[in-house]
Amino acid sequence: MPAVLTALALLVGALVVLGVAAWPLSRSVLGARVVHGGVALAGLLLAAGGLAGLLGGVSSLTLPFGPPWGLARLALDPLSAWFLLPVGLSAACASLFAFGGVHGPVAPRLLVPWPLFLAGMALTILAADGFTLLLGFEAMSLASWALVAHDDAQAANRRAARIYLGFAGFGGLSLILALGVLAGGAGDVAFAVLRDAPPEGWRAAAVLALVIAGAGSKAGIAPLHVWLPLAHPAAPSHVSAVMSGAMTKVALYVLARFVFDLMGPAQPFWLGAPLIALGAASAVIGALRANLEDDTKTLLACSTIENVGLIAIGLGLAMAFRGADLPALAALASGASLLHALNHAVFKTLLFLAAGEVLHGAATRAIDRLGGLIHRMPVTAWAALVGVGAAAALPPLSGFASEWLLLQALLAAWRVGDLPFQIGVAAATALTALAAALAAAAMVRFWGLVFLGRPRTPRAAGAQEAGGAARWALLVPAGLTVAFGLLPGVLLDLAEPALRLMAGAGAPRAGVLSVGAAEGGARYWPVLVALLLAAAVGAALWFVRRRAPGGVARFGAPGHVMRGPAWDCGFIAAPAHLPFGDPASQPSAAGFGQPLRRMLGTSLLAAREAVTMPPPGATGAARLDAGFHDPALVALEGPLPRAREALATQAERLRDLSIRQCLGLTFGAVVLMLALLAVLGGR
């Protein structure tokens, strides 16, 4: 349907116009609301366009302008249409949240990049040639960098923005090189041309490595994930939501576009192995870090690394299955990936927006300064609980459905048949389960410490909930999380054209009520599971109420409870100046993470603990120092600056060269170039 694609192209143009117009509009409240409302609407339209693209066919469009050597091309095929859904939904919810948060003029540096960010993401997805893809990818990177760097008064934010820019540059460079290797000598980077000449042998491996470096660094695949926990918290909450929910998905889309479409179907199965290994490493590192971080948004960013890792495992498995000529299993694995990409986009947007609401209501992101917010911010708390349940992969919410599919794909991966691959995949299965369980622990820690317990500061005790648009921005993704969890079959049916593109064959028809591993294999029936759970809970309620004797009735209904001070193993009540009890006598962020820090953190994240006791007889407080380092960040911050120093020292020496040496250098360079030209031209 070319009309849909034309409309989407016009929408991207309108977003760019909105970005430019945001500069004058930012001066007034109404103007800022117009911008945020416009972006929310654009997000909805993008998702609708994705839906239309999935139901319609493939369409392409050549724009009347483009780079000097040709025209820019856009296309809408099932794969790009599917990825418009998470991007559109995430951006719509986040913009709705931002709309509710406008109470005065917004700084232009916060408002102008926002529509451009969404335009960049949409352009990346719609691109049908390498140049347009890179243009969109870089626009997305730069706009989000501007948003990360908006609050440059704090040194931590400046550092985050600097590292983020470095990674964005590295990622873009890797993608340019990947396109170069893919295009070869011909130089035409239109996707249609690239598809006709799929790379083989070392070129395929090189393209894969460069794409993993380029798109993977944007998605947060280990070891290129270190910018994510720094940059996501630095941005405003609605931006972090879209960066985590949508931008990582755009990067994964680029990855999928290269390995499933442009590299052609005839690739060996072992090309999937690096993605599986890196995905498993990201999943475990991300989930473990989420258990150790003490900042709400950093914690959620680490959980994003985990989920991106899970999606990458699914993509790698799909590559391996396709290479081993197992199309039904390839469809299962890619279905798990696509579904998890959508589910994660929705529930992570929800969780980031809830963290933003908490930041707004209680004025902090530090878990150790929050607590008990379920009493002050009930809607936020219950909406966040839905997202937490999905992130913890609890049935019948959305995260469980996609992780169930992923596990089924992993459990079937031994059919590829190669012994080293089988052993590796068995290890990846264990790591995936470990990551899923670690994520559950991290989510319990996040929700339990922030929303349950007692307030740890007076500010948290006086937190207030916002109403209006911000409330809907939480309730809508919460509802979607429940709906996607109950009807994964519908979504998989919708994704079937995309699966056919990725896997080469249709998935076994999912049907409305269930999703299945393979013909005759295990099936998951989310609606029935939800009904069974509801029936069991209802029966328990009914039985308990029936057993409640008449003697209790004088207190009221059978549901009556008595209230008293917390039992707390008979500890005495706190003094009067501590109306909520001693806030330090409940678990802290570091305390809750202690078991996992000791079990896994010491080996994986170089975690350390040091207890400093006062000397015997002294009444001073003991002190516990705990911390950890991400090995990837250490590796990055150690050798890289040293290499830059060494390079700079060498370059300094050029300054002291004599005129003769300078001329010699230039002459040598010219001779080298000519020699290169002669060698290459002779071939």
Next chain:
Amino acid sequence: MALVWGIIAQALHIALILAAAPLLTGVVRWLKARMMGRRGADPLQPTRDLLKLLRKTPVLAENASAVSRAAPYIAVGAAVAGAALVPSFARGMVFAPLSDLILVAGLLALGRVAMALAGMDVGTPFGGLGAAREMSFAALAEPALVVAALTLAILAGTTNLDAIAAAFRDGGLGLRVSLGLALVAMVAVAIAENARIPVDNPSTHLELTMVHEAMILEASGRHLALWEYAAMLRLTLWLALLSAVFLPFGQAPAGAAPHVWVVGLAAWVAKMGALALALAGFESAIAKMRVFRVPEFLGAALLLGLLGAIYLFVSTGLT
């Protein structure tokens, strides 16, 4: 007709599990007491305790939220739903297509998260401590379970429990090394998930090493009854799971007439009794380990499970 029998078998199965849960706990306690030279309470005592607790009004902490009130129902609901899916005396029950091992693991996780959140609700040190430990142990138990499931899925071709039980009973798989290793892994997970010795002590209170009981310290009255009942159901579920997968003999096949069920029922009771005896013997013979030794215990289970899967790859690769 098969559908009707399936529904009847399912209803009987649920009733059986619901009634067996407190009885099983009572039997294990009684057996343990006998082994330790005590007389032991009547095996019906846990049932009476539950009925007594149900009549009592719960006392909630002043700052307890709705989580404290809703969580016990969720935990019991998840345990009932999970237990309803694990085949006991007959296969081909009406929920058989749903009875997936990964789903059962997910339902157990739902109950666990409900319990951990209830433990954190009031903001007491013990509740948070127990929740942190429970979630951390689960993080190590889950991979061991999934790796054991990998072996089962390779042998049976599916993670559906009903189909696994059928494959192991009718397929003539016989004794296999990898199945034995998967059994060890699953037993270790079962011990950790049910807070049994040596991971946790189910009969202790107010001890710094406790995990499970620490989370429900604030619960009382009918809420406490629900928590205890959920724990009993979980134990029943795990023993039923182990007997369905590793001791599938005697089970009535799908579509069998009710008189075959009697045989299946007798076999199930015998198997559960044997497992209870084994559990009581194991718990009496072994000391509780330090909390921070538990990762080694579960890590060993994970490695054995992986070894089982790898052994399977190698052995099938050679033939």
